[in-house]
Structures are given as structure tokens and as C-alpha cells.
Amino acid sequence: MEEQELAKIEHTGKQRVVIVGGGFGGLELAKSLRNVDVQVVLVDKQNYHTFQPLMYQVATAGLEAADIVSPFRKILEGQDNLSFRMAEVVCVNTETQVVETSIGLIPYDFLVVATGATTNYFGDEQMARHAIAIKSVEDAVALRNTVLSNFEKALQIGDDEQLNSLLDFVIVGGGPTGVEVAGALSELRKHVFPKDYREIDFRQMDIHLIQSGDVLLKGMSAEASQKALEYLQKFGVNVMLERRVKSYDGYTVTLNTGEKLITRTLIWAAGVAGAPIDGIRPESLRKGGRYEVNAHNQVAGYSNIFAVGDIAAMLSPEYPEGHPMVAQPAIQQGRLLASNLERLIRKQPLQPFHYDDKGAMATIGRNHAVADVKLLGKEWKTQGFFAWVMWALVHVIALVEFRNRLTVFANWMWNYFSQNTGLRYIMGGRREPIPTPKASEPAS
Structure with missing residues (x-):
């Protein structure tokens, strides 16, 4: 040095x-x-x-x-x-x-x-190589590009298993990130992708959310956890509780229960x-x-x-x-x-830190969210549309710059009323396709 x-x-x-x-x-x-x-x-x-x-x-x-x-x-x-x-x-x-x-x-x-x-991949080097995390803007853009690229490739695929490997998504981790990604993908599957890719039958697009614990959104109230589960199931997300991913080679996901899933896109939100x-x-x-x-x-x-x-x-x-x-x-x-x-x-006594816990929120698709808010010494629990509006307002206000607040609010209003988003372009990096291994045994 x-x-x-x-x-x-x-x-x-x-x-x-x-x-x-x-x-x-x-x-x-x-x-x-x-x-x-x-x-x-x-x-x-x-x-x-x-x-x-x-x-x-x-x-x-x-x-x-x-x-x-x-x-x-x-x-x-x-x-x-x-x-x-x-x-x-x-x-x-x-x-x-x-x-x-x-x-x-x-x-x-x-x-x-x-x-x-x-x-944190918990020491799993194979998972670190093949999974996609969302810890940076570059990660987020790469995931968006990967999702859209999958559908472009799916238009050229005739084999059912290969087609499902492109259309199906596995999300690992039932915290706020995992729940919110699953909800957002389900919204895209219902309202957006069918307009863009009319040749694809999106009933074949499966979204799996894997959580090692017995509840989603651990740390939030039991009401919020249960409601999040109900919302995701309502949106057609396959929520798999008390299961862990044992391995993922870029194509086959193996769970600790022996169950197998086929996907080229595993989103890691587990730690x-x-x-x-x-x-x-x-x-x-x-x-x-x-x-x-x-x-x-x-x-x-x-x-x-x-x-x-x-x-x-x-x-x-x-x-x-x-x-x-x-x-x-x-x-x-x-x-x-x-x-x-x-x-x-100034050589004055230091003040100890006391955390003012304001609660937690998570959104699960359009008009659906859960919120545990601490206000005036009480905890307020709400779910559904009101929680979704509260979540949106809190996040817009928390953005650092006025320009960001205005842009995000405008985008959300447009997306809400049009049920459409204009940001479906592939630009920048994405995960390169992994050579497809020959499946030695059937996978779900």
C-alpha cells in the first residue's frame, strides 16, 4: 500500500x-x-x-x-x-x-x-454460475433481456420440452423480491405477452416460486403471509413451500424432495x-x-x-x-x-441507536399488495387494493429525485390504465443460452 x-x-x-x-x-x-x-x-x-x-x-x-x-x-x-x-x-x-x-x-x-x-448462494458454485440474481441495475436489465429473448427463441422451437424450458420460470426465495417478481411475471403472462407473441400458447408458461420455509414473507404478519400466498395462487403461480433447490445445471432444477423442473431461467432471491x-x-x-x-x-x-x-x-x-x-x-x-x-x-457523549420500525410492504401484481404498517404506536394490517395504493405512494415518495418520482408515477398510471408496458425491448447484456443437456429422466 x-x-x-x-x-x-x-x-x-x-x-x-x-x-x-x-x-x-x-x-x-x-x-x-x-x-x-x-x-x-x-x-x-x-x-x-x-x-x-x-x-x-x-x-x-x-x-x-x-x-x-x-x-x-x-x-x-x-x-x-x-x-x-x-x-x-x-x-x-x-x-x-x-x-x-x-x-x-x-x-x-x-x-x-x-x-x-x-x-448469497450459500457456497453453491453451480448455482452462482447459472442463476440470475437481482442485486444491481445490470442484473435487472439482464433478466429483462433474458425473459424477452426466451420468447423470441420460443417462436422457433417445436419440441415441447425445449419450448417449456424457455417459457417456464423458477424463482427461489419467498421474501419480498421473490413474491414481487412472481406477481409481476404473472401480470405479464396475463396482460402483455399474449399481445406480443400471439403464436405462443401462454397456458404453457409456468411460474414456480420455491420457498424453503412454511410461509411466504417471513417477518411480516401471518395475515400478510397467507394473503400473499392466496394472491399468487389466484394468479396461477405454483407456490412450493418447504422445499429447497438441491442443484441447478442451467436446465434442470432438482429439489430436495426429488422433484425436477425444467427451465433456462432460474431467478435467485433466496439470500x-x-x-x-x-x-x-x-x-x-x-x-x-x-x-x-x-x-x-x-x-x-x-x-x-x-x-x-x-x-x-x-x-x-x-x-x-x-x-x-x-x-x-x-x-x-x-x-x-x-x-x-x-x-x-466535540467530545460529547454518543447517542445509542433505536430502530423506529415503520413496518413492511410487498406488492403482488395489479391491485394486490400486503402491508403491515406501524403508526402512532399501533400496527395496522391491510391487504388488497388499499395496500397496493399505499405501497405505490410510499415508494414514489421515497425516490430520491423529483424527476424520478414524476417519471415513475407517470409510468405506473399509464401501465395501470393501458394494462401494457412499452419497455419490452432487448438492449444490453443477457445470459447466453446454455447447451441443452439430454434429460436422463423426465422432469415436471
């Missing part, structure tokens, strides 16, 4: 806060430090913030990729104490207090790790893990790749290194494995950490 040059960032003479990652937690922290007397350096491998809760809408042709991203420089323009650098972080030297990046060394006084989470960076003591890491932090978000073993959001595991009796890996804990931690960094500089 000593041989590498410093990155070109003028030092202002103030204490420097380096934030690695511009997700919900890192971005909120950067914005909240606007009026604090520090120098802020935000480092991210992309030059934009992604609104991940709507990633599946890009994957299913509901929104443009541009609708859910906002450039950091636009969001943070006018913040004089902040510099943004697009770079890959290689490692950190905690003794010299320097972050090594692809553009050079960046010294810090305080380091904040906000690297979020990455897809995430923290994305740690090299150089921080491994003893600070917990299972799942998350850093153990105290109530002030300080990483275990350090006084000037912090972690917020998905990468942070703040343990408590209520959250023995850390807070849920969703947007709200990250946003709230980023906001409080900004205040605590100012307190730390």
Missing part, C-alpha cells in the same frame, strides 16, 4: 470522514453531514445511487433503469464539504488509517463501511450476505458477512471505524442477528451516525 500514490483529493485540514458505499445508509450519512465541520469523501464503484426496492420492476419491464437511479453528483450538488470519487475499494489499512482504492490511497480520520449486501472489505479484523465479522457493531455503529474492536445498513449487525434482544437488511434501518443509522460523529469531534 505504501508504494501507491494518494488519490487526488485536496485535504481541507478538517477531520476526514470516508464513506465506502452510496446505498441508503451511506447516502443518508453523506447528506446528513452537510452542516458538520468535517471533510466528507464518498467512494462508490458506481456514479449513481440505486433505489433497490424497485429493481424488480426494471427486471419485469415495468420501469426504465434510469427511473430508479440518481447520480451522486446531482443528489449532493452544492454540498461544499463533500467530494465524490468513483472507485473500487481494494482494502483498508487500519494502522495507517488509509483506504486503498483503484484510484489511489485515501487517508481517513473516520471510516464508515456502507457497502451493503451481495447475493443475501454482507459485503465486507479486506483489512478489517476478521474477528469483527459475524456469520453472514456482517460487521458486529455497538449501539453507536462502531465496528467491534475499533473506535474510528463504523458500519451502517446491511453490512452492520447491531445485536440486541429484539434483533439477535441484527436489524432487517432493508432500507429503513440503513437510513436511520446513517442519520444518527452523522450526529454522533459531530458529538465525537
